[in-house]
Amino acid sequence: MLQRTAESTLALSGQRFHVTYRLVGDVREAEARAREISIEQTVEFPESLIHSPEIREHIIGRLESIQVVDAAHCDVTISYAVETSGFELTQLLNVIFGNTSLQPNVRVVNVALPDALLQALHGPRFGQAGLRALLGVPKRPLLCTAIKPMGLSPKALAELTYALALGGVDIIKDDHGLADQPFARFRERVERCAEAVARANQQTGYRCVYAPNVSANGEQTLENARFAKQAGAGALLIAPGLVSFGLMAQIAADDTIGLPILGHPAFLGGFVAHPSGGIAHSVLFGLFMRLAGADATIFPNYGGRFAFSREACESIAHAARAPLGALKPIFPTPAGGMTLARVPEMRSVYGDDVILLIGGGLHSAGPDLLSNCRRFREMAESELVHPASA
């Protein structure tokens, strides 16, 4: 803890959060770069011109450690006073990587937050246990699919939704490309699809939910979320890369909305498309999604249409479920070109605390969509030969 002196004007608690950056270079280069980052992310001002010893000692980031990773890389850990974040997610992200994101050859590989900060951030409203309770599914993997393609009318999308719900899928989400297009207006789509799910649930006795994509400009996202709630949607799809992590956090914390959130990775790729820069998969899709209130984090699974490695995917799943103060664990949701054939492998890699998201693959698995859905469900309900390794 910081010893407060008589001259203290900042009233800092002494609690700090830690960010580990992976830098290209040897120890000497890494130390020099770390000093630059610790200034860039805080005071952005020549240290020699700062007269306050408190600012120099406690506001400027503090270099805590340097570790050699390999011949070309070092990890430096810098701590920041929790107060620099204003105890708010948007500013926390700004201190972690705001300006430094514009630099090459620096990657955020770990972020460790003390309880004082975690308590201020709330995180997911439902988490794994809450979402399981809502859906009435205590143990098996949850089943998710997406309605598409873009271009279908609200009526056609609702018919599709009805069939998918009858087939026993737990969560039917909008494809993230469905917005408020002239050929499928948001409000009509949400009303029709929510109604379709309710009608199917009456027949099946299941508790399927519909998750419309509410991502839009600023306050429109909130308005969409409120409309979705009122129209009977049971969850929300939000892409924080498009609408911001802070706005998603606000929706998660809003008691008048109170719906589970599926976090979608659209427009976040810049941070992970190159290994020498950006933000580690576990931090971006695990930690940040969870801090911002996602109950499930959708990410491109390895071996699908995208190029994430198995190791990166497993690191996301780990971060989604690892202890994090009082914040609830959330569901890893591997997706992107998945098929029924991949279900046993996904269960074996991620364990059963997972959401299996299959979109197009549910349609191409056989001529009858309803039986494809039922097969999907059976595959999630059956005992795995290889026990879960999560």
Added chain:
Amino acid sequence: MLQRTAESTLALSGQRFHVTYRLVGDVREAEARAREISIEQTVEFPESLIHSPEIREHIIGRLESIQVVDAAHCDVTISYAVETSGFELTQLLNVIFGNTSLQPNVRVVNVALPDALLQALHGPRFGQAGLRALLGVPKRPLLCTAIKPMGLSPKALAELTYALALGGVDIIKDDHGLADQPFARFRERVERCAEAVARANQQTGYRCVYAPNVSANGEQTLENARFAKQAGAGALLIAPGLVSFGLMAQIAADDTIGLPILGHPAFLGGFVAHPSGGIAHSVLFGLFMRLAGADATIFPNYGGRFAFSREACESIAHAARAPLGALKPIFPTPAGGMTLARVPEMRSVYGDDVILLIGGGLHSAGPDLLSNCRRFREMAESELVHPASA
């Protein structure tokens, strides 16, 4: 224009927008990748399962051209129906690069929007001419600085603001790291700094404005902007990487706020930190900032603390000012470690329709801040030996 047939149910206008992606690979590889992108960004569904010919022909992106760039790269241009964007910025960004941002070796290098889309997006409220009129500066470069370091009290920041305004700086912005921290609360800071600028303006007769950083979680950003307006702030600093382009656009379009916006690049770096992926500097910091309503786009100048090339910086300046339907041209605002010594060079590279942003360099230029500011102003007012090359 699309020939509408009797079966048309989508009522598409036939207008399309064009996105050029730079891909790693030869022509054959590029063509295959382009087909994948045109599906990924729209229907995300196996083409063979799409029964509607209209969706197949008009909703799926259309490969318009392939150009060989060099031995390792091709540019592919894909057009999308304007309707896929819902005529809204957030969804437009989603169609341009939502999921594909998660792929390696693909970079958005150009975006061309038809009038139908530009008209829906509004863009900057003031633009270059409007901001010049507001500040009463018809011709010379505008002068901008930032108050810092983080850790100063609102009172100390206001004293600094007063001195900078007396010295003749046109725009005094918050450092982007100033948020709502316990040691400098947003509201007290904004009130004190706005008052300091007003007091200085009374003495000088200048029309300096104070631009607080309003970036925060979701609606809090809007609330901060409204508070800033009411407290007498003359402009706003917004980081769309933190709060989203869509929210910034909403603030720009809000008549009850009606203040010029300085767009800040924090947390956008993932898209530009690597040349083989992400989004071209001109598109991200030029076009997207302008579409989202920034009147000035702040970016790290070459030869400062960051690693942008001169060519990249010039491309941003070009995109900030190039014809774009009825959207106003905006000010390129090169920054990041600039000094007084760089002023003649910056004027010569960017021309005089530029905002010169010098932060720490204004303090280190000499012992007396007031005279440093006056020298800054004289350097911007003097005739350049080399005429502007913009």
